[in-house]
Amino acid sequence: MHTLLMAASLALSMAASAAMAEEAPFPPPATVAVPSQAEVMHLPDDLRALLHERVVAPGGNADARLQRLLELTFEDGGLELHYDFEFTRTVAETWRDRRANCLSFTLLFVALAREAGLDARVQEAGEVLAWYQNQGVIYGANHVNAGVRGNGRHRTFDLDRNILATREHPRAIDDARAMAHFHNNRGAEHMAAGDVEAARVLLRAALADDPTFVAAWNNLGVLLQRESDLDGAEHAYQTALRLAPQSSPTLSNLVSLYQRRGNVGNVQRYARRLEKVQGGDAFHQFVMAVRCEERGDYACAIDHYRAALRLRHNEHQFRFGLARAYFFSGDIVRSQREMARAHTLANTEQDRSVYMRKLEHLKRWQEHSAGQAGRSL
CATH class of the missing domain: 1.25.40.10 (Tetratricopeptide repeat domain)
Incomplete structure (x- = not known):
């Protein structure tokens, strides 16, 4: 999937600089479970056994193992995964349901590749245009996919066939950033379902994973704005804007916030910035x-x-x-x-x-x- 981002409506993850690393939010309360990296990436025993039987046991070099992993992942008689935009799953949940969005597929593929001894990483592909039959064009979603390095080559693998265009080439990210994507998506999904407390905990977990994660700052701002904590929402949006000054979702959220506050000057100021950004987009x-x-x-x-x-x-x-x-x-x-x-x-x-x-x-x-x-x- 793409990383979810709410824009006084919901949204998906945004790349950000490291400038705000010192502004990590306070740790989430313990009342809502936050899946750890180990829990998110855990390979169930039956899936591990299948991987070793089909990919590892036949032997060969890294290229041979990668080819067999691709066959297991994408061909008939393998994992038999189906694309599901709606929900972000752990590796075990993806295997159980045989359904995955881009992020869930990427986490599964990376976990399998690493178990097979391959050098695999989650990658951010930046903002994308995507087309889904029931939703039309989606823009502003930050896409993720899997990258594998070996023998001097780098290859990218993607479950989503609905991408029309990408803004930039994929770049590898560390596991903490990948978990920020996961916790942010889960937080946005809980917010959309009306589970405010779980959303709050998960979004703060995403920012604990990576304090420079713009999508999570935006989503936290949306949550706080919906709860009428307008000062908190403003802080979250302004933090996101410092990290990514050209972010259309952030500028749009600020326009919405200042409209609610009746601050006409700031509405006009950020609307002009938004119009300029969109005009060049x-x-x-x-x-x-x-x-x-x-x-x-x-x-x-x-x-x-x-x-x-x-x-x-x-x-x-x-x-x-x-x-x-x-x-x-x-x-x-x-x-x-x-x-x-x-x-x-x-x-x-x-x-x-x-x-x-x-x-x-x-x-x-x-x-x-x-x-x-x-x-x-």
């Missing part, structure tokens, strides 16, 4: 374009897709969106041009095949339209 422009499309405003969609492409001109998904908007606005020539560019930029054979079929469809559409016009003349 290709992912935000893409999401706005999709929303314009959904309400049938294709001129609006074209404007936002073009803005996104000015910022990131090599994203084939942006070209495809612009082609689609041109098509529905009736501009077949520009639609063909952008679809051809999307085909050129696509980095997988599957995407290129999709775009080629759509290009052929546009060509047939144009020929049909020309034929109809000729007959009418």
Whole structure:
């Protein structure tokens, strides 16, 4: 999964600097259980036995073990995992349920790889654009996946096939940071379910894991704002903003907070900052374009897709969106041009095949339209 982040609504984790390391919150009370790293990463006996039978016992070098681990993880007759966006599980819970979000899968894969003697780490991939059938485009989620090093190579493995674009290359993080992701997600999930005390404990645990974790500061701020502790919420948001001054969720949360406080000056100040950040954010422009499309405003969609492409001109998904908007606005020539560019930029054979079929469809559409016009003349 992505790391959950609430934005006076909920959200998922954000990368942060180490500048606030001295501001760790006080330890969580003991009334709510906080899973330890050992508990989160624990491999059940039957899963460990399966791993040793299928991956370790056949022998071979690290590359051979990694290949067998991939077969166990992704192929039929292996772990048989299914993607589940809704809930963050421990390794044992993922094995029990055969369901995982990105974070749960990553933790499972890393635990299995380490048990097989491989050098595996959790990785942060930064903010992503993702598409889920029942939720549409999600933006602002900080994605995680697994990385394995060996024989001078580094490889990345990911369960989520819904990622449209990533803002940056994955970077390995330490286990404390990985636990901050886990505790933050669990805290956000408890908050969404109305379990305020558990959410508070888990979010503070995330900040004890890593005091620079912006998503947890944001989520703690949301929790405090909902409880009308506006001073506490302001401190949490301002801490998040010092760690990540360009964070759209943090700026949005501050606008919401100051609106509630009736502080018009700060509302305007942070709204201007938010507008500036979003104006230079290709992912935000893409999401706005999709929303314009959904309400049938294709001129609006074209404007936002073009803005996104000015910022990131090599994203084939942006070209495809612009082609689609041109098509529905009736501009077949520009639609063909952008679809051809999307085909050129696509980095997988599957995407290129999709775009080629759509290009052929546009060509047939144009020929049909020309034929109809000729007959009418």
